[in-house]
Amino acid sequence: MNEPIRDRLASVRRRLHRHPEPAWREFLTTARLVEEIRAIGVDELAIGPDAYDSADRMAVPDADLDPWLERARDRGADAELLDRMAGGNTGAVAVLDRGDGPAIGLRVDVDGLFIGESTEPDHDPVDEGFRSEIDGTMHACGHDAHMTWGLAVLEAIAESDFAGRLVVFFQPAEETGGGGRPMAESRFADDLDYLLAAHVGLDHPTGEVVAGIEKPLAMAHLDATIEGTSAHAGKAPNEGDNAMQAMGAAIVNAYGIARHADGMTRVNVGKAEAGTASNVIAERAHMEAEVRGETTELMEFMKRRFERTVRGAATMHGCRATVDVVSECPRADSDPELQALVAGVAEGVDGIETVLPAADFGASEDATFLMERVQEDGGLATYLIVGTDHPTSHHTPTFDVDERSLRHGVDVLVGAIRDLERRHPVPQADAPEDAHPGLE
Template sequence: MTMTVLTEEALIQIRRDLHAMPELALKEVRTSAYLEKVIASFDQTNLQVKHIKDLPTALLVRVTGSNPKRTLGYRTDIDALPVSEKTGLPFASKNPGVMHACGHDIHMTVALGVLSYFSEHQPVDNLIFFFQPAEESENGGKLAYELNVFEGEWRPNEFYGLHDNPDLPAGAIGARLGTLFAGTTEVNIDLEGKGGHAAYPQDANDMVVAAAQLIGQVQTIISRSIDPIEGGVITLGKLEAGTIRNVIAGHAHIEGTIRGLTQVMIEKIDQRLREVGEGIAKSFNAEVTVSLNQGGYLPVENAPELTKRFINFMKNNPEVTFVETKPAMTGEDFGYLLSKIPGTMFWLGVEDDSQLHSATLNPDESAISKGINAITAFLNDRMTA
């Protein structure tokens, strides 16, 4: 059953247009203008468009319900990644060094399809569509929330959103109770000691040695401070120290990331990391500064009752292939919005050999219409409860 007023041909063209014009976080000027142009072609009877002065590439659309008991929110992200595309597709990125390597072009097209349906078929409940900039960096969801965008008639009672998944069959819906995506924290550590001549270590304070000890101790946080049944990751991916082989380094800089499936878990890892830094500072008589920045990248913790309803609907819909999925350690800033407004994030299968963030990602476009049909059917069903 086709639920969108946009044809499959039109949807694929929209996706390809968006794919060819990827833009980085907070720079999605052409993308936002294109989205608004498509939305302007819909029946405007029940639509209201809202711009955000301090977040100019964001776009919100409100659909007035016929007999609303609630307001349902639907979010899509619109930014791309600093990746040089290698697909060789005729509609490949025309913006060198930038690509929709995370499939946000698919996300946007599905959102437009759902909106097009409800522009022609007035929903019972009110709907808010949030076309969000800056998911990949700069936490656009948090920025919007802190700008008080979701107030009054623009505040959803529930929020929904998808992420495409190349490991699932095209058009399949994947979901789970609990956490779908981990929360992430950026780690920056600076160690200050005293530089000196390599031949006179007694007159210096070597931060290469101190950094090595810190890195070794950090590896014990997950293995010895975290319940093995729960999930957590610390990766220290960058280390800078020294200038030449015969000079003792007086400064070292380390960068990394923390991932956790609950906010409580992330905060526990944060605390242990600070304590390790304090211990290294005392052991080496050094200054150790541990800077942690989580921003809006909280765990995507799905609301239990809403997610049960969502899963039950998808499982019982004969037109939907449903897959119960495991949590992923990748991050998604929709977690911030779900920490403020209950809701559910789910997967849309796009079946591809390449993974997300890959320069060769090429999602199966047949997933678009299937995703739109599943989502519009669910929202219609939700409005009857």
């Protein structure tokens, strides 16, 4: 019999940390999660395309999947599981169905980032021998800790006298905003009374818990392509339609999109490429951008304005433009009733010194798809933060977590699930009216 996960939290996290896999490539990660879940014993386990409709995925790469699949195979991942995950259908959903009681969802994310992990000896994963073994890829946002929480919570509830249904979403592709929607639209999100989502750190120190985030930004990732006409830059530049020049105008004008009076908006062009040689008028340009808004409506406003700006710049220079939505996620706020419950639980957890009822998030998260789904169906949701001392910011080569926060996260989440079981149904306050019914 395996040693309980709650007695080996650090080793589980470190094993996952060694093999980070980016969005829709989490083949070995999913296989190892399934190995642990099967050892726990659950009432239902859905893997990859059995956990969601593959057509609902967003930001699925056109190529580069097979090398990651073969890497997982070389590292001993179960061949039958890999066959089921072919095409990038990664992730899993585990269900405990234990009779009458509340239906509670827990969402944890599983993907890594295209960031090369530090090799400096004072970086703890180097010093203690669990640095990423995949060059150029790293768990630089704490998803290794999140997965460990998910497994340990699942185990603790499975071994308890819990009455109700617990659904744990081991969600792929959070970093690209691609995995939340398929999980939210799956049958596993049906009729959930409560949803808990959790993140480690985010500039909150070890011993601090935020019971629920507020004001996450709605977000859309956008790809824009501009097609022009090539020509010789010296002999006949007038015969060309310069896609690079059009792209330059589009970028400048995108940053000039007016801010909105109703709330915060953001735009950024993070990647741009064009042209083939210095003496050729560029016939094609491509950019990757994002827009964000304090509300879903404000994000949609920015998305429309960005597309109009790119098309206008292309037309001005005799070119054509297409703008595609790669992925997006809505805004969804934590419910105060559930925040209050989580805060009460956290105050009684050993090692937690500070509990904040709420905090502004200021970033984006596709867990909001699940939150919105549960809230629209009449349930409650919260996205909580378990603090950790991280030496540098998230998404950096030297990011790491204080492993004391592993126990803190498990205790808060298990305590919240058991408290929801005891107190169900948790009374709900009247929902506020939509402050922004539509923006043009």
